[in-house]
Amino acid sequence: MKHVSILSSLATSLSFSRAAPAISNPGASAAPISSQCINIEYRQNWIVAECLTGEDATTRIKSAVYLHNKIENSDGSLKWNAGGGYARTCADCQITGADAALSCSCGTSWNTGKPPNIIGTIKLDEHISVYNGHLLSNFPSTPAIPPISSKYAVPDDLSYSFGGLATCPEAGNESYDFCKMTTNSCHTSTNTSDTLDSRFFFTGPLTCYVPTIYFPAHFQFEALKLVSQGAWEVLGYRDETCSGEAIERVGPEDVGVCKKFGDQRVRALTIRPAFNGDPQ
Ligand SMILES: *[C@@H]1O[C@H](CO)[C@@H](O)[C@H](O)[C@H]1NC(C)=O
Numbered sequence: 249m250k251h252v253s254i255l256s257s258l259a260t261s262l263s264f265s266r267a268a269p270a271i272s273n274p275g276a277s278a279a280p281i282s283s284q285c286i287n288i289e290y291r292q293n294w295i296v297a298e299c300l301t302g303e304d305a306t307t308r309i310k311s312a313v314y315l316h317n318k319i320e321n322s323d324g325s326l327k328w329n330a331g332g333g334y335a336r337t338c339a340d341c342q343i344t345g346a347d348a349a350l351s352c353s354c355g356t357s358w359n360t361g362k363p364p365n366i367i368g369t370i371k372l373d374e375h376i377s378v379y380n381g382h383l384l385s386n387f388p389s390t391p392a393i394p395p396i397s398s399k400y401a402v403p404d405d406l407s408y409s410f411g412g413l414a415t416c417p418e419a420g421n422e423s424y425d426f427c428k429m430t431t432n433s434c435h436t437s438t439n440t441s442d443t444l445d446s447r448f449f450f451t452g453p454l455t456c457y458v459p460t461i462y463f464p465a466h467f468q469f470e471a472l473k474l475v476s477q478g479a480w481e482v483l484g485y486r487d488e489t490c491s492g493e494a495i496e497r498v499g500p501e502d503v504g505v506c507k508k509f510g511d512q513r514v515r516a517l518t519i520r521p522a523f524n525g526d527p528q
């Protein structure tokens with residue numbers, strides 16, 4: 249126990265002195281999860297916790313970081329990887345200990361001589377820290393520290409889905425538009441568990457995502473309906489590389505609304521939490 253507290257206070261002072269110059273907000277420094285947070289939870293492949301803002305000894309912000317797009321299962325070991333994907337082949341995950349270690353039962357590669365499932369562990373502290381009370385990751389890139397706390401709470405259910413009116417004229421011919429056949433239903437509804445119009449289902453943020461169900465059909469949206477319990481923000485882009493400004497936005501106030509876009513089609517989406525959640 250003594251060992252742990254010496255290590256974690258050493259880590260605190262190291263990260264304070266080292267992290268400060270790299271961060272745009274001069275008032276913020278990166279502090280370790282376990283020294284700042286309580287009620288640390290693993291939920292739908294996110295870490296959720298309530299962390300001290302630094303204002304005083306009790307003020308906390310509940311925030312969350314998505315893990316599935318940052319960690320991979322490499323033959324039973326958990327590793328940082330921008331492609332992520334561990335949750336497809338790992339189960340029974342939990343977060344424990346002074347270094348906020350994620351451990352799961354992870355599948356191994358066939359024919360390696362290992363048991364089919366072994367325990368994989370990774371220290372979340374290596375890339376996730378507390379900045380002014382916000383849990384944020386510096387992987388794959390430097391975090392932007394939110395200047396204020398969101399008015400939207402971290403939802404109990406972090407999943408969301410969307411559908412709407414789409415076409416993919418470039419993928420087929422005039423009489424056979426796969427996208428139009430599958431995604432052509434968009435009814436405004438306040439029922440946040442009614443996913444009848446949804447075709448795309450996610451539990452984490454997306455950066456410049458080009459909607460596809462089967463290659464090579466790239467969906468182009470004329471209208472989009474977001475269904476979620478939590479507050480998310482959808483930014484729609486004109487081209488698949490998300491160059492330039494977003495041309496459309498679907499915000500938390502639009503949940504359940506069939507939002508019709510203007511004349512331009514949306515070909516790629518960035519979807520990020522409007523609650524206190526890491527956008528990357
Ligand atoms: C259009 O594509 C569908 C599906 O590939 C095909 O069955 C149909 O014959 C095509 N029609 C024309 C006019 O090429």
Ligand SMILES: *[C@@H]1O[C@H](CO)[C@@H](O)[C@H](O)[C@H]1NC(C)=O
Pocket residue numbers: 439440441442443444
């Ligand atoms: C909301 O939608 C779900 C799924 O379609 C349905 O089971 C439920 O009855 C609906 N709730 C209300 C209040 O209409």
